[in-house]
Amino acid sequence: MQTASPVSHVPAPANAAPADAAAVQASPRAGIPAHQFETPYSDALRSLAGHDWQRLHVPGHQAGPTNAPGVASLVGEAALSIDFPMLFSGVDQETWRLVTPGRVTPLMRAQELAAEAWGASRTWFITNGASGGNHIATTAVRALGTELVVQRSVHSSVIDGITHVGLTPHFVTGHVDTGLGSAHGVTAEQVEAVLSENPESAAVYIVSPSYFGAVADIAAIAKVAHDGGVPLIVDESWGSHFGLHPQLPVNAARLGADLVVSSTHKAVGSLTQSAMIQLGNGPHAAALETLVDRVVRSHQSTSCSALLLASLDEARMNIVTRPELVERALASAQEIRARVRADRRFRDATPDILASPDAVANDPFKIAIDTRGAGITGTDAHYQLLRDHRVYAELSTPSALLLLVGAVSPVDVDRFWNALQSLPEAAIEPDRPIVLPSPCERSMGLAEAFYSPTEMVSCVEAVGRVSADSLAAYPPGVPNVLPGEVLSAEVVAFLRATAAAPAGYVRGAADPELATFRVVA
Template identity: 50%
Template sequence: MNTRTTGHHAPSAQLRAPYAEALLRHAGRDWLRLNVPGHAATRGSDLDGFFGPMVTALDFPPLLDGIDLGQDTPLDRALELAAEAWGARRTWFLTNGASQGNQIASMVAPALGRTLIVQRSVHSSVIDGLVLSGMGAVFVHPSVDPEHGIAHGVTAPDVAAALARTPDAAAVYIVSPSYFGAVADVRAIADTAHAAGVPLIVDEAWGSHFGFHPDLPARALSMGADLVTSSTHKLAGSLTQSAMLHLAEGPFADRLEPLVDRAFRLVQSTSASALLTASLDLARRRLATGADATGGCIETAERVRDTVRALGRFTVVSDGFHAFPDIVGADPLRIAIDTRAGGITGHEARRRLFRDHQVMVEVATGAAIVAVIGAGSVPDTDRFVEALHTLPSPLTAPAGAAHGDRRPKTNADSGAGSGAGSGSGTGSDGLRLPDPGATKLTAREAFLSPTRVVAAEDAVGRISADTLAAYPPGIPNVLPGEVITAEVVRFLRQTAAAPNGHVRGAIDRGVTRLRVVA
């Protein structure tokens, strides 16, 4: 589902949700549905009884006259409004999440060159895209906060160095903001990429709300990015699994647009969900017209941070962002709390908040938890703060946890640099983010090679056939084609054993076996 921006609408047009409104009108008619989906919106069905009649009534298939079939349809107008709201030349609605957008972006890159310059702490869907495309990759390692085990971003000089040694570069691929809300200098990196004659692709999954309020960071498109993945369901409020892909009106637009459109058709379902699509239309309307509501959310998040600081037991992770040269801003709707400063690991804090207080946070690491507030939706944050401060203190806070050395770990500290950045990093056990093993094959070569499944300890020194990522946030710790190290095995097994720990791509829950190239 996509459109080319045909012109600017009056500001009042952003008050409309043309696709969602058309879908609602369509559902209000007296239909006898003898087509798919098979539930036929039948009253009294299990789905109707469980979800309510409106969900099934709105669940229509694609290609309906007056909605998405024909010229100048409500869907076309919804996409034009989305492109206008984000400042894009063209926008595509995605119903398989931002992962689909990352796969599309990775798949079009081979038309521009042979090698992708990639931030090592990208989401695993970017690596999936490398498997699909068959491209080679040169990885740029992010800075790492050794105190919290968090990977942040990359700098323009790091990107320039990678481009200088990669004459066949196709594009630069970075992440901004990070899972913890760190914002990269997208403008400088875009200028660096463009100077080398290649586009900049930004996974802005966590920044779909950027630019819609003066207290929010600028969106990547406005800072020179050429292709941007936007996980609209995260903080912009559309339904889970809905996202957008935005193409800038920039120097690479004419070449990228037909490529993206063709790749989109390869990976988008022919039965795209009307519910997900409508939610994207509605989320756009709220962001574009609800700056006051977004401002209220920003104020709420800042009050939480101020309260945490005043109470003194815990610390705010973003207060240390100034120490990292790759961070130029922070998402104010992300609340990252160093729990070890208060005598409890992040994993245990998350578990107890969930079990004892019915409070859900986005992610936990050994050192911290991250809570998020969606743009336009203000939850009961007083309840969160109270629950947080009633948590027991089973640990003695490690020395320096509150005000310790947060000097960025750089490539100079570790030779090859740390690339994991999984977000499941250091904790009271001292487990550190593992450095990646050497790259021996492209991701596609390793993924499609004959493989064997061996015990995890026997996989050390072998080439991985899988992507393995501590999840969330799903940032790979080992890639197809990389040598598996003992450090990586220890890290992944410890992650799997932690409360709420999960390793995406593992053969079994405990990571006792690994798939290697035969």
């Protein structure tokens, strides 16, 4: 397995201050650059909050807990005090660089530190999650051309972005584990074949790691894309922690990806909805920088949350400077796996994931537990753990339970294990064939269907009609049907069963129960 080098071994990006040898030596932890202990943006907010301001600006609560007692009870008075508006002079106004050449604001500096940590040439903090990052990335692709090679099992936000900007996708269909009910990734050979068939494509867009933790060969896929003269974009939402500890897989930016979408909150511990976009290294990445910067500015809210931005700054510092947290979290994940491997009922499904033809490694913080020999379905196990034990797993399928361990969040292993062992065992193993629906046939283009007049029809009438929506069983959020595809009986039944499950819903559905579907009129 490729593993990451420590941060101190990664060259600083051109726009970041180089690590001073004496500063590194004086660092509280050997080998970690002293400046990685800084949190410039969150420190600036705390400093602002320390003044006795008369606030005559947004947000409307104006830092007064008595002005918004309900909000204060949710997030605390301290959160209100640092909830400053975007463009507060000297803190996050990037226009200062235009007024005073060389001026680096705290937000800019925080982004530089993140770029160094992940081995990127530049990083942007974003506050609409990795979904927003995927919209930014697809918009950037549209400036390069009208076609792209894209993994079929991308997140629905990628499909939304492709649809909104009028791109024509050429899909690469990755491996599907019908036993676990999981979609994994794609190989370099698959990407090369589709790219060769569609030489007008402007980019290659893939996902790694998969929801179940399968890590694709990014270096090989990057070479294929670059040999074809196009950039590689990676949705690394589930691998935001990669590259930040020697025992973790190397992250995509260091392996040759040109643009990376990172859902930092998922594993690194920033606040929900905070994310990053990372620019890789090399000529394809360099050619994208100005374009991506313009697109980020057009998509990012002018009222983005200072709390979310500051949480990215703090989360980066925490995971980079406290490797012992990662090690403790890894140890707890390994302990769960060890107990599962020794158990008579449950089985560690990691070998299944690594057997996937696309997988060169796996995310050690994703634990897939096969329940097929346990006398209980994964779905029932998920629901009963939640209902009876207040143990909330990340995902379930009929045959598996998927756990996500935060990269800086060690688990109470005994609590989980005792809850798992208390689950009832049926006398007869439940019958649960795993059937992921086959791709639907395409009838019209994505954008043509999305922007066409629509009507709502019953689930029975929907079979054979053209979907106007992208519908994705969630989690993991991979679209099962796209706008312009003909709804099959198999897909309709699968999506309705997902919607009826205790822990699942269908993203994009106009009717949460899927008694009706939105189709092209």
